[in-house]
Structures are given as C-alpha cells and as structure tokens.
Amino acid sequence: MSESEDILLELEAVTIKFGGVVALDDVSMTIKKGEILGLIGPNGAGKTTCFNVITGVYAATSGTISLDGKSLAKRKRYQITKLGIARTFQNIRLFPSMSALDNVLVGADVHSKVGLLRALFRTPYFRRVEPENKRRAVELLELVGVGAQPDEISVNLSYGDQRRLEIARALATNPKLICLDEPAAGFNPAEKLRLMDLIRQIRDLGFTVLVVEHDMKLVMGVCDRIVVLEFGRKIAEGTPSEIQKNPAVIAAYLGTEEADDDAA
Amino acid sequence: MRAIKASQLLVVGVASALVLSACAAPADTTEGGSGSTESFSIAYQGPLTGADAKYGEYAKAGIEIALADYAAAYPDGPTVTAIYSDSQGDPAQAPALAADLINNADVLGVVGPAFSGETEATEPAYSEAGLVTVSPSATRVSLSEQGWSTFFRVVANDGAQAPAAAKLLTDVVGAKTVFVIDDASAYGVGLGDGIKDALGDKVIGSDSVEKGSTTDFSATVTKVTASGAEAVYYAGYATDAGLIQKQLTAAGFEGTYASGDGSLESTFIETAGEASEGAYLTAAAGAAGDDFVAKWDALTVSDKGSIGVYSTEAYDAAWVILSGIGEGNTTREDVLAWVAGYDAEGITKHIKFADNGEIDGAGGVYYYLVKDGDFEAPVAID
Amino acid sequence: MEFLIGNFAELTITGLVLGSVYALVALGYTLVYGVLQLINFAHSEVFMWGTYAVVWVLTLLGASGTSSLAGAAGYLAIALVAAVLMSGGVALIVERFAYRRLVRQNAPKYIILISAIGASFVLSEIMGLRDKIAGFLGLQGVLGDYVNNPRNTSTLPVEIKPEPVLQIGNYMVRDTELLIIISALIMMFVLDQFIRRTSFGRQIRAVAQDPEAASLMGANSTNVVRLTFLIGGVMAGVAATLYMIKVGATGFNVGFVLGVKAFTAAVLGGIGNLRGALLGGLILGIAENYASGILGSEWRDVTAFVLLVLVLLVRPSGLLGESLGRARA
Numbered sequence: 001m002s003e004s005e006d007i008l009l010e011l012e013a014v015t016i017k018f019g020g021v022v023a024l025d026d027v028s029m030t031i032k033k034g035e036i037l038g039l040i041g042p043n044g045a046g047k048t049t050c051f052n053v054i055t056g057v058y059a060a061t062s063g064t065i066s067l068d069g070k071s072l073a074k075r076k077r078y079q080i081t082k083l084g085i086a087r088t089f090q091n092i093r094l095f096p097s098m099s100a101l102d103n104v105l106v107g108a109d110v111h112s113k114v115g116l117l118r119a120l121f122r123t124p125y126f127r128r129v130e131p132e133n134k135r136r137a138v139e140l141l142e143l144v145g146v147g148a149q150p151d152e153i154s155v156n157l158s159y160g161d162q163r164r165l166e167i168a169r170a171l172a173t174n175p176k177l178i179c180l181d182e183p184a185a186g187f188n189p190a191e192k193l194r195l196m197d198l199i200r201q202i203r204d205l206g207f208t209v210l211v212v213e214h215d216m217k218l219v220m221g222v223c224d225r226i227v228v229l230e231f232g233r234k235i236a237e238g239t240p241s242e243i244q245k246n247p248a249v250i251a252a253y254l255g256t257e258e259a260d261d262d263a264a
Numbered sequence: 265m266r267a268i269k270a271s272q273l274l275v276v277g278v279a280s281a282l283v284l285s286a287c288a289a290p291a292d293t294t295e296g297g298s299g300s301t302e303s304f305s306i307a308y309q310g311p312l313t314g315a316d317a318k319y320g321e322y323a324k325a326g327i328e329i330a331l332a333d334y335a336a337a338y339p340d341g342p343t344v345t346a347i348y349s350d351s352q353g354d355p356a357q358a359p360a361l362a363a364d365l366i367n368n369a370d371v372l373g374v375v376g377p378a379f380s381g382e383t384e385a386t387e388p389a390y391s392e393a394g395l396v397t398v399s400p401s402a403t404r405v406s407l408s409e410q411g412w413s414t415f416f417r418v419v420a421n422d423g424a425q426a427p428a429a430a431k432l433l434t435d436v437v438g439a440k441t442v443f444v445i446d447d448a449s450a451y452g453v454g455l456g457d458g459i460k461d462a463l464g465d466k467v468i469g470s471d472s473v474e475k476g477s478t479t480d481f482s483a484t485v486t487k488v489t490a491s492g493a494e495a496v497y498y499a500g501y502a503t504d505a506g507l508i509q510k511q512l513t514a515a516g517f518e519g520t521y522a523s524g525d526g527s528l529e530s531t532f533i534e535t536a537g538e539a540s541e542g543a544y545l546t547a548a549a550g551a552a553g554d555d556f557v558a559k560w561d562a563l564t565v566s567d568k569g570s571i572g573v574y575s576t577e578a579y580d581a582a583w584v585i586l587s588g589i590g591e592g593n594t595t596r597e598d599v600l601a602w603v604a605g606y607d608a609e610g611i612t613k614h615i616k617f618a619d620n621g622e623i624d625g626a627g628g629v630y631y632y633l634v635k636d637g638d639f640e641a642p643v644a645i646d
Numbered sequence: 647m648e649f650l651i652g653n654f655a656e657l658t659i660t661g662l663v664l665g666s667v668y669a670l671v672a673l674g675y676t677l678v679y680g681v682l683q684l685i686n687f688a689h690s691e692v693f694m695w696g697t698y699a700v701v702w703v704l705t706l707l708g709a710s711g712t713s714s715l716a717g718a719a720g721y722l723a724i725a726l727v728a729a730v731l732m733s734g735g736v737a738l739i740v741e742r743f744a745y746r747r748l749v750r751q752n753a754p755k756y757i758i759l760i761s762a763i764g765a766s767f768v769l770s771e772i773m774g775l776r777d778k779i780a781g782f783l784g785l786q787g788v789l790g791d792y793v794n795n796p797r798n799t800s801t802l803p804v805e806i807k808p809e810p811v812l813q814i815g816n817y818m819v820r821d822t823e824l825l826i827i828i829s830a831l832i833m834m835f836v837l838d839q840f841i842r843r844t845s846f847g848r849q850i851r852a853v854a855q856d857p858e859a860a861s862l863m864g865a866n867s868t869n870v871v872r873l874t875f876l877i878g879g880v881m882a883g884v885a886a887t888l889y890m891i892k893v894g895a896t897g898f899n900v901g902f903v904l905g906v907k908a909f910t911a912a913v914l915g916g917i918g919n920l921r922g923a924l925l926g927g928l929i930l931g932i933a934e935n936y937a938s939g940i941l942g943s944e945w946r947d948v949t950a951f952v953l954l955v956l957v958l959l960v961r962p963s964g965l966l967g968e969s970l971g972r973a974r975a
C-alpha cells in the first residue's frame with residue numbers, strides 16, 4: 001500500500017491573510033486515514049483558521065487542500081460537508097431553539113436526497129429514509145451521552161451536553177474526517193477522561209479525527225500524531241513523545257502557559 | 265392627421281346639422297382671417313387609467329365629437345387637437361400634469377378637471393396661469409367658492425344633486441330611514457353631507473370609508489344591517505360602491521341601494537354583480553340624444569372613447585372653448601374672456617356662467633335604475 | 647360601544663375572515679424574514695398575481711353567472727391550483743432575480759430591500775401595463791380579454807353567492823366566511839407541521855437560526871431560501887383564492903394595501919414566527935372591525951397602527967417573539 005493511499009486530507013503550502021494579518025503562513029500537512037491528529041499551538045496561532053479553511057468558511061489566499069485527492073477549492077461549504085468533512089465549533093454553534101434530536105437530524109439530512117416533491121408527497125423513499133435517519137440520530141445521541149434528553153431544546157442542555165451534542169451532529173453527516181475545535185474547553189477532569197474515551201471510540205468506528213485542544217494531558221493521551229502551529233507557521237510535527245521533547249515547541253509554550261494548563 | 269380630418273369633415277358635416285345650429289356663433293362674428301396655418305390644443309385632465317378610467321373614456325367621446333364639429337363649423341379656423349392628460353383622478357398626481365399643460369403654450373383651454381379632489385389640487389395653478397378650465401363633472405359645491413378666475417363647470421353642483429337624491433330616496437323609493445356612507449374624498453364628503461342635511465332626521469346612521477384603503481367593508485355592513493335602514497346612499501366612486509353593495513347583499517341587506525354620479529359607470533355593475541339590480545344612481549346629467557350617438561358612431565378616429573355619464577357635458581365644455589378659438593380668440597386671455605361671457609344653447613342645457621363659474625340656471629337631476637345588468641334611461645327627479 | 651356589544655358576534659366573525667387573509671399573506675413575510683432577516687416587499691405582488699390567476703382561469707373555463715359556493719366548488723378548486731402555481735412561480739422569480747445574487751454576495755440589507763421594492767413596482771406595473779406588453783409581443787389579439795383595460799378593476803367571472811349556514815350569537819355565519827376561516831386554519835396547521843416535522847422544515851429552521859453552521863452541516867442554503875419563497879408564495883396563492891371568493895374583484899394595485907396590513911400582522915405577532923403571523927393577522931382583522939364599529943370606518947387604519955405601536959412598546963419583538971429566527975443571540 002503506497003503512502004498516498006493512506007492520506008485522507010492534504011494541505012499544501014496553504015497561506016491565508018486577513019488584511020495585514022497572516023493567519024496561516026505556508027502550512028503543509030497531511031492527515032492519514034484512521035488516525036487521531038492533534039493540532040496545538042498558543043492562542044492566536046491559527047488553529048481555528050485552519051479548520052475554517054478546511055471546511056470552506058474561508059478561501060485560502062494561496063495553496064491547495066484536497067480530500068481523498070479531490071481538490072476542495074471552489075467547493076461550497078455544504079458540498080465540502082457532503083464530500084466528508086464535518087466539524088464542531090470552539091464557541092458552541094448549535095441551532096438554539098431546536099431539540100437535541102433535530103440538531104442531529106439536520107446533520108443526517110445531508111445524504112438523504114429528500115427533494116421538496118418527495119417530502120410533500122411522502123414518497124416511499126421519503127418514508128424509508130426519515131425513520132432510518134431518526135434511528136441513527138438516537139444512536140449518535142447515545143454514543144455521545146445525550147441519549148436521555150433527545151427532545152430537550154438545545155439551549156436548555158447543560159454546557160457539557162451541548163459540546164457533546166455538537167459532536168453527535170457532526171458525526172450525523174457521516175464524515176470521513178471530523179474536526180473537533182477545543183472539545184474539552186470548560187470540562188472538569190472527569191469529563192475530560194470521558195471525552196478521551198469518546199474520541200477513541202469515534203476513531204474505532206472508522207472516522208478520522210482532527211482535534212484542536214489546549215489540554216496537554218488529553219492531547220498527549222489520545223493523539224497518534226501532533227502538528228504544532230505558532231504565529232500561523234508549522235513549527236513541529238511528530239508523535240506525542242517527540243513533540244514533548246521538541247525544543248521549538250517548549251520555547252513556544254514557555255512563559256505562555258504550563259504544559260498542563262488549559263488557558264482558553 | 266389631415267386625412268383623418270377630411271373624412272371627419274365629410275361625415276360629421278351632414279350628421280351635425282342640428283347641434284351646429286344650436287351652437288351658433290354669437291351675433292358679431294368677426295372672421296378670424298385664414299388662420300389655417302396656426303394650430304392649438306385643448307386639453308382634458310381626468311382619469312384615463314385606474315379604477316375610475318371609465319370617466320375619461322366617456323369624456324373622450326364628447327371631446328372627439330366636439331372636435332369634429334369644430335372642424336366642420338370652422339373650416340378656416342386654426343387646427344385644434346386634444347391632449348389627454350391622465351391624472352387617474354388622483355389629487356396627488358394631478359398637479360404635475362397641470363404644470364405640463366400650463367407650460368405648453370399651445371394649450372388654450374382645459375376640459376376638466378374631471379373630479380373635485382383634483383380640481384382642488386390644480387385650480388390654483390390654472391388660475392394663476394390664466395388657463396381656463398371648464399369641468400364637465402366636478403360637482404363639489406365649494407369649488408366655486410374659492411375665487412378661482414379660471415374655474416367653470418357645465419354641470420350642476422352637488423348642492424343640486426344632494427336634495428334631489430334625498431328626494432329620490434324619500435319620494436320615489438319611499439324609504440323612511442336612510443344610512444349615508446361617504447368615501448372621505450372631497451367629492452364624497454360634500455355630497456354625503458348635502459344628502460344628510462336634506463334628509464334631516466330620516467338619516468338613521470352614517471359612516472365614512474377611506475377611498476381605496478380597503479376592499480373589506482364588513483364593519484360598515486354590520487352598521488347598516490344593525491341600523492335597520494330601508495335605504496343606503498353611498499357618496500363615492502364606482503369600485504367601492506360596487507364592493508359595498510355586494511357585501512351588503514351578501515350580509516342579507518334587502519333595502520334599496522343608491523349612489524351618485526361618481527358611481528354611474530359600468531365598473532359599478534361589474535363589481536357589484538347581481539347585487540346591483542335595482543340600485544339607483546343619481547346625476548345632474550341626462551342621457552345623450554340620438555344625434556349625439558349617431559355622431560359618435562360616425563367618428564373615424566381610432567380611439568373615440570365611449571358614451572356614458574358626462575359625455576354630453578364634456579362635449580359642451582369642449583365646445584365652449586373650441587367655438588372661442590374658432591371665433592378668433594387665440595390667446596389664453598381671450599379664450600378665458602370668451603368663456604366668461606359665453607351665452608348660447610348647449611346640448612345639455614343653456615350655457616351661461618355666473619361670476620363664480622357655476623352654470624346659471626342648472627339643468628335637472630336624474631336617476632338611473634340598474635336593470636338586467638345595465639343602466640336604464642335616466643328619469644328626471646321631480 | 648353599545649353597537650359593538652350588540653353586534654359582537656358579527657364584527658368578530660367578519661374580522662376573523664379578513665384576518666385569515668392577512669394571516670396567510672403575513673406568512674410569506676415572516677418566513678422570508680425568519681430565514682434572511684429581510685422584508686420581502688414584493689410579497690404583496692405575489693399575492694396580487696394570484697388573484698389574477700383566479701380571474702383568468704375562470705375566464706378561460708368560461709365560468710359565468712352566479713353560483714352558490716358549493717356549486718362553484720369545481721371551478722374554485724381549479725382556481726386554487728392556478729393561484730398557487732402563479733403565486734409560487736412569481737415568488738420564485740422574485741427570489742431568483744431580486745434576491746439571490748445580492749444575498750450570495752452578502753450585499754448590505756438596505757440594498758436588498760431596495761431591490762425588493764423595485765421588484766414590487768415592476769410586478770405591479772407589468773400587470774398594469776399588460777395590454778402594452780401583449781402588444782409588443784404581438785399577442786394582443788390572442789390574449790384579448792385577459793389583457794384589455796389592465797388598470798381597471800377585474801372581476802371574478804362567476805359570482806359566488808354566500809349562504810347563511812351557522813348561527814353564532816345573533817349572527818348567521820355565511821358559508822364563504824366559514825370556508826375562509828377554516829381554510830386559513832388548515833393551511834396554518836399544515837405549514838406548522840411541515841416546518842416542525844419534515845426534514846425540509848428542519849433545514850429551514852437550521853438556516854434561520856444559524857446560516858453558517860447550517861451550511862457546515864450540509865444545508866444548501868440557496869435551496870432552503872428558494873423553498874422558503876416558494877412556501878410563502880403558495881400561502882399567498884391560497885390567500886388570493888379566498889380573497890377572490892370573498893371580494894370578487896381585483897386590480898393591479900390591490901397588493902399594496904393588503905401587503906401593508908399583512909406585514910403589520912406579521913410584526914404584530916412577532917416577525918419570523920409562524921404562529922405569530924396567524925395570531926397577528928386574526929387580531930388585526932378583529933381590531934380593525936371593532937374600531938370601525940366604535941369610532942367609524944375611517945379610523946380602521948389608524949387603529950391598526952396604534953395597536954402595532956402599543957404592542958411593540960410592551961413587547962418589542964411582537965406578541966409571540968421570533969421563534970423561527972434567532973430565539974437568542
């Protein structure tokens with residue numbers, strides 16, 4: 001098996017500028033199928049921007065991004081989602097007045113080709129797909145641990161449940177790659193432990209995971225490989241033990257935060 | 265243009281003998297020389313489109329016949345054409361159109377304005393410019409009380425229509441109680457108030473609906489049915505008049521429905537549908553005679569309007585101005601003086617104006633009954 | 647006041663009838679606002695075109711004379727289909743030409759607003775100048791009756807005679823009134839279920855609440871917006887049919903007044919909120935009737951807007967608030 005067949009997502013020399021700010025500067029990296037890749041770096045390093053350019057929120061100023069060898073340039077956000085990339089948000093972006101189940105179902109709708117006519121006339125296809133989506137959505141809610149309250153309006157859920165619900169919603173689009181932006185932000189140690197289990201479980205279900213996280217214990221404990229950004233540039237890449245020893249990484253984090261601290 | 269005129273001349277020359285003699289020029293005819301190279305215009309200001317477009321169409325018939333008669337009567341006079349200026353009967357749109365007419369030096373006189381509201385909005389400007397206006401159909405009483413030197417009308421005002429309409433309701437219809445509705449327009453309020461005054465304590469209730477602001481009159485309908493009125497008079501225009509009658513009938517009103525000259529056109533019957541059967545419409549305007557109809561039939565211009573209420577008044581108004589031009593009055597000042605001093609038989613009545621522009625000694629007021637989906641021949645009220 | 651009490655049932659029911667039409671048209675405003683946070687000023691014309699579809703299709707079918715409501719049921723069913731197709735189609739045209747490019751390019755709201763106002767004028771004047779347009783196309787001969795006198799009132803070729811069917815208080819409710827109120831309630835119920843229970847409704851709600859997150863969850867927002875306009879148009883088509891049954895006459899400029907009232911109803915109930923549109927429409931229809939009854943009919947518009955201002959002073963987001971749109975920041 002050649003190496004290129006293993007590669008799911010590839011960024012090549014991606015640069016993105018906002019006026020004078022260079023948020024990503026000539027970043028190249030790859031994510032292999034089935035791995036959990038950590039993306040770390042101090043605040044403002046460009047991690048969220050990296051998610052945004054992968055998911056089509058921003059267009060890269062230069063450079064290319066491809067999923068399974070298909071370029072993502074010129075594709076709309078919903079098309080990129082259809083192609084197999086899903087994400088969560090650093091600041092929770094659920095549909096606030098929809099139920100937990102409906103939030104997940106919005107994700108599930110991606111692949112069911114329910115056109116207006118099908119919905120209006122309740123064709124057999126529609127009648128088959130709708131319960132199937134619902135069953136899967138309930139499963140996903142259970143997987144992330146929100147299964148007890150499927151009909152609760154999402155704003156009324158606890159903070160932790162809202163974060164986990166976002167993961168379920170992203171998984172519902174049945175992505176090849178799921179990108180988690182600081183999924184443990186605001187979690188207590190017990191919750192973090194359960195989240196680590198969840199991330200591994202997700203990988204074991206066949207999804208590839210890209211995770212941005214400040215909590216070093218979590219990152220080191222769950223990731224197969226780690227990429228480090230600083231001021232928009234990639235300064236290191238390697239296994240957790242390699243990264244821990246990397247002098248550039250130590251320098252980048254020195255003074256900004258303790259390795260175990262999670263300054264948000 | 266020339267070709268059309270020639271053919272008009274031929275046909276009309278024969279058919280119009282009677283009216284020609286009736287409108288004979290005043291005694292001291294001074295031949296205006298050969299002004300045939302000159303050309304002037306008369307203008308019409310009124311609704312050619314919109315809910316009240318029928319009035320413009322009716323006026324057009326009268327004006328076109330008058331033009332044909334003019335060409336026959338004054339073969340050597342200046343060429344006169346008509347400019348039709350579409351105000352939609354709307355006081356808000358009329359001033360800009362009036363300004364255009366005032367700025368057009370060819371225009372020596374205006375047939376119109378058609379409605380009372382637009383007259384209020386434009387007459388000050390006409391008066392200032394000295395451009396004479398002769399309205400065939402603006403009937404609000406107060407129009408002649410403003411001191412406008414250019415205001416004339418060949419129709420009796422609502423001061424005549426209102427008492428006659430009241431008389432129709434009490435004597436002909438025999439109603440003991442009447443509900444009066446107006447449309448809050450200059451015309452509607454004036455006519456409605458006049459009828460209320462004339463009816464006195466027979467008025468059992470009244471309401472005012474804003475013209476064009478709704479198509480649902482259920483509250484008004486409830487008031488009428490709750491009042492137990494035997495008759496309803498609506499002072500307003502045709503579309504609303506039709507909608508109100510239709511909704512009254514649908515709500516079970518079985519009394520008599522009447523309205524004024526503002527509703528005397530086919531839109532009223534079309535809008536009210538079957539409910540319009542038996543409705544009475546009042547107007548200070550009689551029917552067009554057979555001669556008039558024959559002349560209209562003989563017209564060969566492509567758009568000659570159609571005959572309806574105030575067609576004959578429009579003819580008279582146009583003729584007052586046209587005969588002045590034919591007699592050699594070719595400035596606005598001269599035409600204004602000509603109209604003010606006019607004294608001759610018209611086709612609707614003898615035409616002579618009082619100082620305030622009212623017709624001296626008005627003709628009668630008539631009612632038109634709706635039967636089998638059409639207006640029956642007018643009957644004089646008295 | 648005595649009059650209001652003595653005729654309470656009649657004023658209430660006829661107010662509900664008018665309010666039902668307001669409510670159905672208000673839905674179009676509220677749906678588009680919910681999804682785009684924009685007022686679709688051309689929606690009144692979507693309704694107006696629907697009323698013409700009713701007139702035209704009945705003329706085409708050769709309907710004439712007078713008929714009871716039941717007797718005209720066949721004609722009316724066909725007219726309903728025609729009005730729904732016409733209004734739905736016009737709504738899609740508005741979306742395509744007045745909105746899509748501007749929304750996609752994130753144009754400032756006031757620009758899109760102006761574009762919608764322009765579309766409203768264009769649609770109304772196309773109707774008002776249809777004889778000339780047919781003339782340009784050389785179709786005046788073929789279209790004849792359908793395009794002649796375009797600025798005059800057009801009446802329904804078959805006249806529907808309402809019949810009393812049900813006594814409520816001291817008022818005999820007419821069959822047409824009953825039909826209008828019930829149809830409006832049914833349409834509202836169906837729409838409410840559609841938005842709440844189907845995957846399309848879910849997508850509309852998702853785009854309304856967070857368009858960016860929705861697109862990242864795979865919602866094609868262009869499709870969702872198009873669907874929203876279509877549903878608004880369909881509701882306007884139903885409203886147009888009911889309106890023609892009741893009023894029986896239309897004109898190229900009927901949209902304006904009704905549109906202003908329906909928009910008021912939408913704001914009154916809480917713009918962006920479907921149930922608010924229903925509530926706002928019904929309340930407005932009744933309030934106008936009561937005010938006309940107590941103060942005189944010339945006060946109906948004043949009352950409508952005083953009511954609106956009072957409600958907004960107490961509840962700035964309307965009676966039921968915005969639920970389709972962002973319930974919170």
Ligand SMILES: Nc1ncnc2c1ncn2[C@@H]1O[C@H](COP(=O)(O)OP(=O)(O)O)[C@@H](O)[C@H]1O
Nearest residue numbers: 018021023041042043044045046047048049050
């Ligand atoms: N839309 C934007 N406009 C301007 N600057 C932006 C935008 N998004 C991100 N940035 C800038 O890009 C840099 C990287 O931000 P971000 O990717 O959010 O960092 P991180 O997620 O690593 O904390 C910051 O300097 C930020 O201010």
Ligand SMILES: [Mg+2]
Nearest residue numbers: 047048049090
């Ligand atoms: Mg970030």
